[in-house]
Amino acid sequence: MIEGPVRVRFAPSPTGMLHIGGVRTALFDWLLARQTGGQFILRIEDTDRARYTEGAVEDIKESLRWYGLDWDEGPDVGGPAESYFQSQRGSYYSSAAERLIGSGAAYECDCTPQRLARLRAAQQSAGHPPGYDGRCRNRPREEIDHSRRQGLPVVVRMRTPDRGRVSFHDVVRGEVGFDLARLTDFVIMKSDGMPTYHLAHVVDDHEMRITHVLRGEEWISSTPRHILIQRGLGIEAPVYVHLPLILGKDRSKLSKRHGADQALAYRDQGFLPEALFNFLALLGWSPGDDTEVMGRDEIVGRFSLDRVSDSPAIFDPDKLSWMNGVYIRSMGNDELADALLPVLSDPRGGLPESVPRPIDRERVRELTPLIHERLKRLDEAPELLEFFFVDEVSPNPAEIVQRKMDRASTVAALREALDRCRGVDPFEAEVLESVYRALASELGLRAGQLFGSMRVAVTGRRVAPPLFDTMAAVGRGGCAARMERAIEVLEIS
């Protein structure tokens, strides 16, 4: 447990749609902030002009909102450290870079990309590790200024120690050490005047008084660079928490191949944010006992960094589906119906276009109980409810005929069923059941035989919600018409 409020940030780079791994990181940030009464800050790291993607910032915000991760400072809500876009915080980075140059911790470099590429190629072919060779370490100021006037690109590099070790404490992994000899002078200011990630986030985390840095494990090996920059600037390091990566079921990096990897894809596939929240919380963390289904508040209460796993978390879509089903079943009827309405109305994947819009909300509320516990994802509803909304279904004759029956006996049974249909009063499940149970025994049929034929006749499907509830919902007229149609189908084919 952490004593005192934390300040944590989620700092995505708007280079594409937000990935599910990013949401998990943001979730852990958020949990920590809410648990300790601290602040969760959203900061946009848009220092890479080449990879900037239009719409990515909107996607990040929309994703966080859908998952219920509200930020206390950042875009749209502002805050004391405004701006929360790195592209608008240039002066912080340039003055930090100047200080580093002034103290000799960093220096300017006018090596061209071509030279660096050649250097790298030579190192690789010679079997050496790639890295900057330090050509500009002691170049006189005038030479660099001259290059700048010539329009040559000039960057700022950290002067890294040639030997020694740097080590830091990671909450998840403990003491982690690196040999400085293999860390070459890295760029902190690019030639376009933008800082690199290494400089920018260190400056901002300090400026924004971030206490805990939670990020993916892929960052652990660049942490020594961040320590070096902090030392150069004379600022204190935050607490580092490197979260285990999320891998697919085949233990490779999560990607489109594993199904949805984009944060909002889950919304579009009919998952509930509460289910994803719960599921994602368990990716790299566990409460210590066998509890799995937990609501937001319970997770906020039980979350703890020292229970974060140090081995990768595997994303199991089957388990997510199961959990989503659990959350769907826990919803109230009207709540589910209201969630289903937009899904059913969707022109793509919703009910057929022939069903007039808007879809009747009351009707959906009546039908929801019939599919409630059969649903794992909201987007399964249109398929399950379709036959209630269309005028006619087309039953397959082979499916109407049940085991140990033939066409003739089935037709005879359906004729009787159709006949009884007119006399059922009121036309409700309970009455229907007693009428048709009686019919089955009169005909010498097993209940399953009669009901099976009727089910296919009325719904057009072999698998459907309980027959009599379904019939009551379809109504007397509809049931009669559909049974007539089934008899026809059997007779003409």
Add this chain to the structure above:
RNA sequence: GCCCCGUUGGUGCAGCGGCCUAGCACGUCGGCCUUUCAAGCCGGAGAUCACGGGUUCGAAUCCCGUACGGGGUACCA
């Protein structure tokens, strides 16, 4: 190549030196319920705790090595 991290049934997680004849969940198989499918309930199969050495009275748990997996090694984050 080099550096860093990891390794418990098909899968996810629990286990933090004796309570482990290794627990829970997903999946799977069987049964009950039953008009189909679900849901629910009951039960089963499934792990020499990656491998090899140590330390210890005692190791899934600590140490070393090997194998395998992952991450990093940019004027990307």
